[in-house]
Amino acid sequence: MKILIIEDDLSFQEILRRTLEQERYIVEVAPDYRTGLFKLSDYTYDCILLDINLPDGNGLNLLRELKEMKKTGSLIIISARDSIEDKVEGLDLGADDYLAKPFHLAELLSRIKSVMRRNNHGGEQYVSYGNVKVNPHTFDIWVGDTKQELSRKEFDLLLYFIQRPNRLVSKSMLAEAIWGDHFDDVDNYDFIYAQIKNLRKRLTAWNASIEIASVYGMGYKLIEN
Amino acid sequence: MKILIIEDDLSFQEILRRTLEQERYIVEVAPDYRTGLFKLSDYTYDCILLDINLPDGNGLNLLRELKEMKKTGSLIIISARDSIEDKVEGLDLGADDYLAKPFHLAELLSRIKSVMRRNNHGGEQYVSYGNVKVNPHTFDIWVGDTKQELSRKEFDLLLYFIQRPNRLVSKSMLAEAIWGDHFDDVDNYDFIYAQIKNLRKRLTAWNASIEIASVYGMGYKLIEN
DNA sequence: TGAATGGTATGAAGATTCTCATTATCGAAG
DNA sequence: CTTCGATAATGAGAATCTTCATACCATTCA
Numbered sequence: 001m002k003i004l005i006i007e008d009d010l011s012f013q014e015i016l017r018r019t020l021e022q023e024r025y026i027v028e029v030a031p032d033y034r035t036g037l038f039k040l041s042d043y044t045y046d047c048i049l050l051d052i053n054l055p056d057g058n059g060l061n062l063l064r065e066l067k068e069m070k071k072t073g074s075l076i077i078i079s080a081r082d083s084i085e086d087k088v089e090g091l092d093l094g095a096d097d098y099l100a101k102p103f104h105l106a107e108l109l110s111r112i113k114s115v116m117r118r119n120n121h122g123g124e125q126y127v128s129y130g131n132v133k134v135n136p137h138t139f140d141i142w143v144g145d146t147k148q149e150l151s152r153k154e155f156d157l158l159l160y161f162i163q164r165p166n167r168l169v170s171k172s173m174l175a176e177a178i179w180g181d182h183f184d185d186v187d188n189y190d191f192i193y194a195q196i197k198n199l200r201k202r203l204t205a206w207n208a209s210i211e212i213a214s215v216y217g218m219g220y221k222l223i224e225n
Numbered sequence: 226m227k228i229l230i231i232e233d234d235l236s237f238q239e240i241l242r243r244t245l246e247q248e249r250y251i252v253e254v255a256p257d258y259r260t261g262l263f264k265l266s267d268y269t270y271d272c273i274l275l276d277i278n279l280p281d282g283n284g285l286n287l288l289r290e291l292k293e294m295k296k297t298g299s300l301i302i303i304s305a306r307d308s309i310e311d312k313v314e315g316l317d318l319g320a321d322d323y324l325a326k327p328f329h330l331a332e333l334l335s336r337i338k339s340v341m342r343r344n345n346h347g348g349e350q351y352v353s354y355g356n357v358k359v360n361p362h363t364f365d366i367w368v369g370d371t372k373q374e375l376s377r378k379e380f381d382l383l384l385y386f387i388q389r390p391n392r393l394v395s396k397s398m399l400a401e402a403i404w405g406d407h408f409d410d411v412d413n414y415d416f417i418y419a420q421i422k423n424l425r426k427r428l429t430a431w432n433a434s435i436e437i438a439s440v441y442g443m444g445y446k447l448i449e450n
Numbered sequence: 451t452g453a454a455t456g457g458t459a460t461g462a463a464g465a466t467t468c469t470c471a472t473t474a475t476c477g478a479a480g
Numbered sequence: 481c482t483t484c485g486a487t488a489a490t491g492a493g494a495a496t497c498t499t500c501a502t503a504c505c506a507t508t509c510a
Contacts, residue, residue: 019330105244105330151496191498193459198497216506217457376466416468418489423467425489441476442487 006036007051033057052079063093074115129165130209143206161222170219231261232276258282277304288318299340354390355434386447395444
């Protein structure tokens with residue numbers, strides 16, 4: 001589940017990010033209107049948290065643009081002022097929910113869940129890139145029309161990449177996200193090399209249209225070929 | 226790290242509990258003065274979150290009793306009213322910090338960390354029961370005077386038990402805490418049986434004074450023998 | 451262009467973890 | 481006290497994951 005936070009108060013943004021990441025969401029952040037729009041033109045997020053008060057424009061405009069772009073995904077408005085007009089206008093423009101600051105983080109989490117549940121009406125949740133399609137919950141993997149299997153670590157790895165297609169992924173990111181606390185700062189990444197090797201072997205064996213490219217000195221990137 | 230929450234507002238208590246558990250603390254809760262005192266007489270917690278306004282007495286009294294009991298561990302006062310008197314009195318009575326509602330959860334987390342850091346001045350952090358002593362951070366294990374080693378899962382298992390000595394631990398608790406999401410609701414617990422077996426073999430080989438007892442139909446319990 | 455350096459890849463060995471089939475144990479019911 | 485169904489324990493084997501030694505490749509600098 002990918003969530004985009006558009007919020008200019010950086011410390012609050014940080015709190016949101018950490019909370020959501022603890023809940024295992026994949027989080028991206030944008031500090032302003034422009035960055036938010038840029039990110040949205042590139043990717044589709046499962047949920048967007050949009051602050052109304054942005055330094056470079058009113059968030060409601062962004063909402064209008066999104067509507068034009070016919071982007072799917074849920075959107076929750078966050079607003080410092082608890083104004084009825086904003087709320088009504090926001091919901092009219094297609095927002096799924098409205099939350100006035102300050103709010104409890106637990107409140108936000110439950111809103112996110114309910115909004116996403118509502119929008120999927122219990123449907124399938126797949127993440128895909130190229131001809132590879134992955135269900136984070138059922139662990140199903142489809143390559144073209146054939147179903148495939150992976151071991152746990154290989155699956156985690158593939159999911160992590162496929163949720164960030166075409167992005168640079170460092171080894172320390174992988175270590176922290178997939179191996180956890182004890183591996184987030186080690187002196188060698190042999191265990192990653194080993195799993196990357198295995199996953200690559202699978203992808204080519206499956207004739208997947210995607211591959212894990214190395215970026216020398218930086219990490220890896222999932223690309224379409 | 227074990228934390229005790231003494232708080233009568235149950236929904237708020239729940240929010241705290243969930244947040245702290247996400248941060249990997251071991252959390253216990255008490256809804257009132259009496260229960261809190263009872264729990265404190267049994268165990269020593271690394272940190273206590275104490276609400277001042279309790280249905281059956283003022284939390285400051287509990288603080289006085291704790292002082293008499295010479296309990297170690299950090300204590301953070303939580304108060305609905307941001308009253309200077311409470312704050313001063315609480316800190317005088319040995320509380321380590323004071324937090325007025327409402328507060329951001331991230332704020333609480335950072336206070337907890339700083340308070341605990343301050344109180345241990347970077348010292349060793351061991352959890353022990355019987356002649357077994359475990360360091361959750363360095364993964365050191367001491368049985369009497371000899372240092373021992375365990376595999377990762379075995380260590381996690383031992384730590385989980387030793388943090389809850391003499392308490393009933395169900396298999397689903399273990400599955401969720403040690404194996405995570407994917408194993409929290411499965412139809413067989415063979416993987417737990419296997420690890421329990423290995424851990425038991427180690428404990429007896431080490432002449433540990435503790436053992437994992439089975440509780441038929443319920444789970445396990447770490448006892449001293 | 452050609453070392454030299456450090457990052458990355460690989461197969462195989464080793465360790466750990468899980469699964470399976472089987473056996474043992476418990477507690478309730480007769 | 482015995483039997484029976486359910487729960488738990490066990491050893492062995494399979495699958496998975498990590499480590500190791502070695503080979504390969506990209507970049508830099510002479």
